[in-house]
Amino acid sequence: MTDKHYTTAEMVVTETSQFIQNSMTVFIGIGLGLLTASFAIKNHAPDASIVMEGGTVDSKFLHFPFSVCEPRSAYGCSVITSLFDILGYGAGGNHVDMAILGAAQVDKYGNLNSTMGPKIQGETIDPLLPGWRATGSGGANDTASALPFVINIAHEPRRFLDQVDYLTSPGWKLKVFDKGKPEWVPREEAGLIHGGPIAIVTTKCVMKFDEETKEAYLAEYFPGTTPEEIKKTIGWDIDVSRAVESTPPTREQIRILREEVDPHGILLGSLR
Amino acid sequence: MSAQTIQEKKATKVMTPKEAVEKLVKDGDIVAAGGFTVTRKGYAIFYEMARQRKKDIHLVYVTPGGPDEILAAAGCLSGITGCYMGDELVQVIHPYCSRLVKEGKMWHEDYSHYSLILRFKAAAMGVPFLPTHSQVGTDLVNPDYDVETLVGRRGNDERYPLKKFNIVEDPFWPEHQKVCLVPALRPDVSIIHAQMASERGTVRILGPLGGDIEQAYAAKKLIITCDELVSDEYISQDPQQNQIPHYVVDAVIPLPYAAHPASSYMKYDYDSTFLREFHTSMKDDSTREAWMEEWVYGTKDHQEYLEKLGSKRLAGLMANPEYAYNPDNDRSAYMSK
Numbered sequence: 001m002t003d004k005h006y007t008t009a010e011m012v013v014t015e016t017s018q019f020i021q022n023s024m025t026v027f028i029g030i031g032l033g034l035l036t037a038s039f040a041i042k043n044h045a046p047d048a049s050i051v052m053e054g055g056t057v058d059s060k061f062l063h064f065p066f067s068v069c070e071p072r073s074a075y076g077c078s079v080i081t082s083l084f085d086i087l088g089y090g091a092g093g094n095h096v097d098m099a100i101l102g103a104a105q106v107d108k109y110g111n112l113n114s115t116m117g118p119k120i121q122g123e124t125i126d127p128l129l130p131g132w133r134a135t136g137s138g139g140a141n142d143t144a145s146a147l148p149f150v151i152n153i154a155h156e157p158r159r160f161l162d163q164v165d166y167l168t169s170p171g172w173k174l175k176v177f178d179k180g181k182p183e184w185v186p187r188e189e190a191g192l193i194h195g196g197p198i199a200i201v202t203t204k205c206v207m208k209f210d211e212e213t214k215e216a217y218l219a220e221y222f223p224g225t226t227p228e229e230i231k232k233t234i235g236w237d238i239d240v241s242r243a244v245e246s247t248p249p250t251r252e253q254i255r256i257l258r259e260e261v262d263p264h265g266i267l268l269g270s271l272r
Numbered sequence: 273m274s275a276q277t278i279q280e281k282k283a284t285k286v287m288t289p290k291e292a293v294e295k296l297v298k299d300g301d302i303v304a305a306g307g308f309t310v311t312r313k314g315y316a317i318f319y320e321m322a323r324q325r326k327k328d329i330h331l332v333y334v335t336p337g338g339p340d341e342i343l344a345a346a347g348c349l350s351g352i353t354g355c356y357m358g359d360e361l362v363q364v365i366h367p368y369c370s371r372l373v374k375e376g377k378m379w380h381e382d383y384s385h386y387s388l389i390l391r392f393k394a395a396a397m398g399v400p401f402l403p404t405h406s407q408v409g410t411d412l413v414n415p416d417y418d419v420e421t422l423v424g425r426r427g428n429d430e431r432y433p434l435k436k437f438n439i440v441e442d443p444f445w446p447e448h449q450k451v452c453l454v455p456a457l458r459p460d461v462s463i464i465h466a467q468m469a470s471e472r473g474t475v476r477i478l479g480p481l482g483g484d485i486e487q488a489y490a491a492k493k494l495i496i497t498c499d500e501l502v503s504d505e506y507i508s509q510d511p512q513q514n515q516i517p518h519y520v521v522d523a524v525i526p527l528p529y530a531a532h533p534a535s536s537y538m539k540y541d542y543d544s545t546f547l548r549e550f551h552t553s554m555k556d557d558s559t560r561e562a563w564m565e566e567w568v569y570g571t572k573d574h575q576e577y578l579e580k581l582g583s584k585r586l587a588g589l590m591a592n593p594e595y596a597y598n599p600d601n602d603r604s605a606y607m608s609k
Contacts, residue, residue, distance in 0.1 A: 030360045030361055031361065053385060054308050054311065054480040054482055055480035055481050055482060056480055062595070062599070063597075063599060065361075066309075066310060066360055066361040066362050066542070066544075066603075066606065067308065067309045067310045067311060067360040067361065067362070068308075068360070069308035069309065069310075069311045069335075069480045069482055070308075070309075070310050070311050070535055070542065070597070071311070071479060071535055071537045071538075071541070071591070071595065071596040071597035072595075072597060073480070074479050074480055074537065074596060075595060075596070080479060080480055080481075081480070081481065082480070082481035082482065082483065082484075082485060083308075083334060083385065083386075083389055083481070083482050083483045084386075084389050084393065084483070084485075084486065087385060087386040087389070088386060088389070088390075091386075092386065092404065092405060092406070111410075115382055115411070124416075125417075127379075127380075127416075127417045127419050127422065128376055128379055128419065128422060128423070129374070129375075129376045130373065130374055131374070132374070133357065133365070133370045133373050133374060133380070134365065135356045135357050135358045135364070135365050136354065136355045136356045136357055136380075136382050137355050137356070137382065137383070137384045137385060137412065138335070138355055138356040138385050139355075139384070139385040139386065140384075141384035141385075141386075141387075141406055141407060141410060141412060142384050142385055142386035142387075142404075142406045145384075145405050145406050145407070145408065145409075146405060146406075166411045166417075167409075167410045167411045168410060168411065168412070169410070170408070170409045170410055174408075174409025174410065175409060175410065175411065175414065176409065176439075177413065177414055177415055178439075182414065185409075187409065190408055190409035190450065191405065191408040191409060191439075191449050191450030191451065192405060192408055192409060193447070193449065194405075264603075264607040265607060266361070266603075266606060266607055267361075269607065
């Protein structure tokens, strides 16, 4: 077993950061996405802008924030405003280029569940007696409804489902309820003409979405695993024929993460 | 917003947390909590609601934070309408509230973040609903998950809309795109912490606003806690800095560290050590009850609470104006190195 100079979390951050191009405006929630965006700005995208839903534009935090709305997130901003301005004008009005979102579950169409699930997998949910509760949508549904987005999720088999238990944030095939029983229709037909998932970066791989079928396929696998191993952990029949091995982060990139972005290990320390 | 007589308008708005909660928060109220997790949460008012054992409260919020756990621990809450049951990195998901929901002892209605703000905005504007692309195509608009219907709030209580949402086709543009309409949400009372307010009720908030302006205008009654109470002449010297006009405000409560353990931008930082102990205590019945005894019921008011915290702890939270927080604040409770 080779001694890697990086942790899995650091690999996820550097892989996800590749989707942030210079001068992009990126919507970020609290957590890994904030590490990713800050890293991208220091590494290759110095003109990128972070917007966060508390009401901050261009956060240039000196000390890692615990919240998207706390004073550390407001440091260095070009504009300090309100939630409505960020989610309503920024995301809804399509002024922001991309979002990075996390979730508890994802399905083959990039639909996300961050709300709740049944007591037993596959059963219907009783919302008054859910089997499990996650936080809820937060701003995830709002940004996913309007913007292109990249998904971060831990690579545990129970998270990759053919159909999510509860559809919180919209991917490429959505639910409509006009006829009593839910029907699955393409995103545009449901009413969303903008945005949609562009990639899923997990702790083992990167998936992208097929142009035709809109189903997630394996694009990259991290060093230390194989496409076949990954296929066994996915709850749909995932195409792994196009997968290539990811390039690990450089030592300089790890230095930036550990010394500049999160020197106290607030996030990097708890994730391995 | 409220139909005040001339006499009522002239009466002072300045009062204590105890008076504000006694006069303005009733059992069964729909209560909106302003602020955003560790930013400007009016904790002092929520502690007082717990002390006064308010009942059957329906909490609605933009983002919660610890007050949800405190009100639930005091048995105040019947249900929550929200979008994020946690305290961000300080506590990823609320242990006690989520447990109560799973056990069927408290209900939780889900909306997206923006849809909730739009609901407050509609009420603030006096219109019955507002449109959005949010929620379309998802289980947030699944009729089976309309929790306020399932628990019998609709149709029996004029404060509640008859439906959770409505999907319509846009009538104006040739694409006739489907959009989601969300109904107005008018809380009985909103509770917001600001850095400054005047005696007459003009309010100045510093730092990110979150969803506070909408929640201020939407409410039937508005309670403002403030770090600084000033004269109307003083606050009017810089009117560009003020967001909420006096005629929307019902109570002004000047109170040092009213938002503790949350932060007040430019005034004081959040208390990481306190937050860690508080959130951890909520996980088990015995530690939760002990924590409530010690910090909520065991302090008769905010003054006693501050005395218990002690001057060293509070001084350590004071913000540096160059940062708007304390860069030397001890956040080691959440650090790995």
